[in-house]
Amino acid sequence: MKFITPSEEELSYLRPDPLLWEQELDHWPEAAEEMEKAVGFRAGKAYWRSQHDHLYALELADLGRGRPSRAMIYGHWDRFEPRPPEHEITADLLEFSLWVSEIFSGLDRKIVDKLTHLPRTKELLQFPEEDVKRTPDNRFLNLPDFPYEPQYIDVENLRLAYVEHGTGDPILMLHGEPTWGYLYRRMIPPLAEKGRTIAPDLIGFGRSDKPVPENAYSYKAHVRWMRQFILALDLNQITLIGQDWGGLIGLRLLAEMPDRFQRLVAMNTAIPDGSPISDGFTNWRNFSQKQTEFNVPAMMNQATQRELTAAEANAYGAPFPSKEYQTGALVFPRLVPIRPDHPGAYENRQAIEILKTLDLPVLLPFAEGDVVLGAMEPVLRSIFKNVAPELVIKNAGHFIQDDAGEEVAGHILKWMA
Amino acid sequence: MLSPKPEWLKKHFPWQQKSLLVNGRSMAYVDEGPQDGIPVLLLSGNPTWGFLYRFMIPVLTEAGYRAIAPDWIGAGYSDKPRNDAALTLPHHIADLVSFMDQLELRNFVIVGQDWGGPQGIGAALQRLERMAAGIFMNTWFFNDYLGAFHSTPFPWTSWLSPLVGQYFHKRIKILSHGGPSVTTQRAMTDDEARAYHHIFDETDSDHVVLSWPRTIPLKDGDRGWATMQAIQDRLPELANIPILLLWGPEDEVFPIEYAHHMKKLLPHAEGPIEFDKGRHFIQDDRGADMAPVMVDFLNRKLGGDQ
Numbered sequence: 004m005k006f007i008t009p010s011e012e013e014l015s016y017l018r019p020d021p022l023l024w025e026q027e028l029d030h031w032p033e034a035a036e037e038m039e040k041a042v043g044f045r046a047g048k049a050y051w052r053s054q055h056d057h058l059y060a061l062e063l064a065d066l067g068r069g070r071p072s073r074a075m076i077y078g079h080w081d082r083f084e085p086r087p088p089e090h091e092i093t094a095d096l097l098e099f100s101l102w103v104s105e106i107f108s109g110l111d112r113k114i115v116d117k118l119t120h121l122p123r124t125k126e127l128l129q130f131p132e133e134d135v136k137r138t139p140d141n142r143f144l145n146l147p148d149f150p151y152e153p154q155y156i157d158v159e160n161l162r163l164a165y166v167e168h169g170t171g172d173p174i175l176m177l178h179g180e181p182t183w184g185y186l187y188r189r190m191i192p193p194l195a196e197k198g199r200t201i202a203p204d205l206i207g208f209g210r211s212d213k214p215v216p217e218n219a220y221s222y223k224a225h226v227r228w229m230r231q232f233i234l235a236l237d238l239n240q241i242t243l244i245g246q247d248w249g250g251l252i253g254l255r256l257l258a259e260m261p262d263r264f265q266r267l268v269a270m271n272t273a274i275p276d277g278s279p280i281s282d283g284f285t286n287w288r289n290f291s292q293k294q295t296e297f298n299v300p301a302m303m304n305q306a307t308q309r310e311l312t313a314a315e316a317n318a319y320g321a322p323f324p325s326k327e328y329q330t331g332a333l334v335f336p337r338l339v340p341i342r343p344d345h346p347g348a349y350e351n352r353q354a355i356e357i358l359k360t361l362d363l364p365v366l367l368p369f370a371e372g373d374v375v376l377g378a379m380e381p382v383l384r385s386i387f388k389n390v391a392p393e394l395v396i397k398n399a400g401h402f403i404q405d406d407a408g409e410e411v412a413g414h415i416l417k418w419m420a
Numbered sequence: 421m422l423s424p425k426p427e428w429l430k431k432h433f434p435w436q437q438k439s440l441l442v443n444g445r446s447m448a449y450v451d452e453g454p455q456d457g458i459p460v461l462l463l464s465g466n467p468t469w470g471f472l473y474r475f476m477i478p479v480l481t482e483a484g485y486r487a488i489a490p491d492w493i494g495a496g497y498s499d500k501p502r503n504d505a506a507l508t509l510p511h512h513i514a515d516l517v518s519f520m521d522q523l524e525l526r527n528f529v530i531v532g533q534d535w536g537g538p539q540g541i542g543a544a545l546q547r548l549e550r551m552a553a554g555i556f557m558n559t560w561f562f563n564d565y566l567g568a569f570h571s572t573p574f575p576w577t578s579w580l581s582p583l584v585g586q587y588f589h590k591r592i593k594i595l596s597h598g599g600p601s602v603t604t605q606r607a608m609t610d611d612e613a614r615a616y617h618h619i620f621d622e623t624d625s626d627h628v629v630l631s632w633p634r635t636i637p638l639k640d641g642d643r644g645w646a647t648m649q650a651i652q653d654r655l656p657e658l659a660n661i662p663i664l665l666l667w668g669p670e671d672e673v674f675p676i677e678y679a680h681h682m683k684k685l686l687p688h689a690e691g692p693i694e695f696d697k698g699r700h701f702i703q704d705d706r707g708a709d710m711a712p713v714m715v716d717f718l719n720r721k722l723g724g725d726q
Binding site for chain 1: 550
């Protein structure tokens with residue numbers, strides 16, 4: 004595991020409290036000393052930040068010593084973020100215990116696996132069926148320009164849907180809020196001439212399963228689900244195309260397993276490091292988080308620059324028969340890290356350090372009319388070494404695939420050639 | 421999970437409380453009014469509980485709002501841990517954040533008095549994009565103004581000093597069996613006084629009454645100072661959120677100077693609208709008169725009685 008030093012601002016959130024220290028932390032001093040030696044004081048903090056995504060863990064883990072607290076071990080760590088689903092906590096605790104035993108006793112994880120009957124993390128990460136909604140298939144009949152037969156894989160007991168078209172090296176297309184693979188319908192036919200286009204639906208969207216509880220959704224979970232998708236299909240030599248959350252998730256995966264990717268196309272997206280993004284995004288975030296239901300067809304019609312046909316607008320609304328299906332879409336804007344203490348900010352800063360070292364070719368088609376993430380182009384440009392010249396798509400907004408799909412696909416083909 | 425309420429209480433507090441687990445502890449709360457109404461979180465402070473808002477709940481629900489009055493951990497019908505670590509300001513904030521998340525509150529209004537102010541604002545700052553408005557009375561959430569009540573040895577700092585504090589607060593229950601029943605400016609009935617007291621009848625159940633005041637930050641380095649400072653530093657982020665200040669100027673704990681200082685930090689706030697004949701527990705003394713003012717403010721700012 005690689006660590007980076009938390010920023011000064013992040014450190015300023017740590018508030019040592021002698022009483023907490025006495026009551027919750029001083030019960031296992033030898034192990035704490037060993038851990039400190041093994042990972043270092045800063046790194047111990049970073050480890051917790053990366054593993055548990057919330058301040059409580061960070062604060063209790065640190066307190067000047069870098070040791071985990073009993074409260075954390077017992078799983079009472081839902082301080083400012085919703086407590087994760089129980090099965091995720093169980094899996095985290097297993098990882099934690101193995102990590103401790105590795106440091107404390109020098110036991111290799113593989114040996115522990117062989118010698119014990121401990122469950123594997125994979126077996127523990129099974130989403131409870133009763134908390135999941137599945138959009139009926141008949142909502143997806145007669146979709147304009149989207150004739151592709153859906154395929155499914157299982158991730159953590161959730162059905163993840165995708166379509167694919169064409170052959171060759173994979174061209175992985177990741178959508179964002181509040182859309183689904185359908186968003187890429189104008190780009191799939193031209194790009195399928197060149198490779199195997201694959202457009203998955205994020206969990207909570209499209210034909211994929213939709214957990215109902217809000218705490219099912221986190222930046223971390225979305226990255227984990229999509230990582231499992233790439234591993235399940237064993238994709239290599241990937242050309243990654245990501246817009247909106249598709250980039251937020253995709254760029255993290257690129258940093259995690261750069262060897263599987265050969266090109267990156269990032270459109271109207273970002274990898275937020277905890278700094279503010281734009282007034283446009285703040286307004287959207289504030290608006291969206293006060294809603295209890297989205298009218299997705301109307302929203303999409305308003306957000307696209309060209310006029311959608313009724314059938315197209317309805318296709319965007321098809322995944323959501325009622326608001327119970329919309330949890331993933333409703334919480335998504337809140338999961339974007341725009342403060343240094345937001346979950347995902349630390350991990351994104353870690354990822355950016357890795358992305359800076361990559362020399363894969365990068366294309367950044369950004370729409371002239373994107374008020375939400377348009378300002379992020381220079382930021383992305385400054386991260387990558389091998390970026391194609393600026394590419395501004397006129398007469399297009401945030402949903403660039405819908406406003407100018409064929410045009411963008413044309414640019415991508417030219418750039419790939 | 422919730423212990424049953426005594427018969428005599430029902431006349432003044434007819435609502436059925438619910439409960440849910442926050443950070444491993446049971447939090448009791450009243451949830452009245454239309455479920456699709458704008459949620460109004462009514463937050464009380466030391467040593468009171470949801471009972472303090474009994475005059476406001478019916479007025480709010482009648483106007484179409486969803487009135488939610490939680491008992492903070494350590495008070496009312498919530499769990500009462502005997503553990504200082506669970507009763508710090510950051511913990512109280514975390515408890516409330518978890519509560520709001522579990523109820524999936526969107527477009528919520530924070531109403532806070534006494535500790536309900538910093539607890540409410542602290543939690544709202546973690547979910548700022550979901551906050552619709554704030555109403556504050558006789559409270560504070562800043563470090564750079566301190567009145568005489570908290571800074572002088574009598575009564576405050578000596579009440580809370582080691583050993584002496586145990587005697588005053590736990591043995592003779594000076595706050596847990598005092599508080600609103602002592603400061604009341606109207607004739608509080610015996611049953612009403614008992615409603616505030618009975619939750620702390622059990623020995624040592626009032627641990628929080630001693631430990632919470634000890635986290636009132638008086639100087640840099642005190643418990644709670646950093647949290648309070650973090651809240652104060654972020655107050656400018658509330659610039660676009662409607663705020664109303666209602667104040668009982670006869671309160672010796674948070675006199676009107678606190679309202680004036682709050683107004684400096686939140687210049688866009690309406691008020692302070694003053695309510696005389698009321699002291700620290702202003703919701704009890706003047707609640708019936710304050711509630712229509714709150715409803716009027718919310719109707720104006722949040723677009724009518726839905």
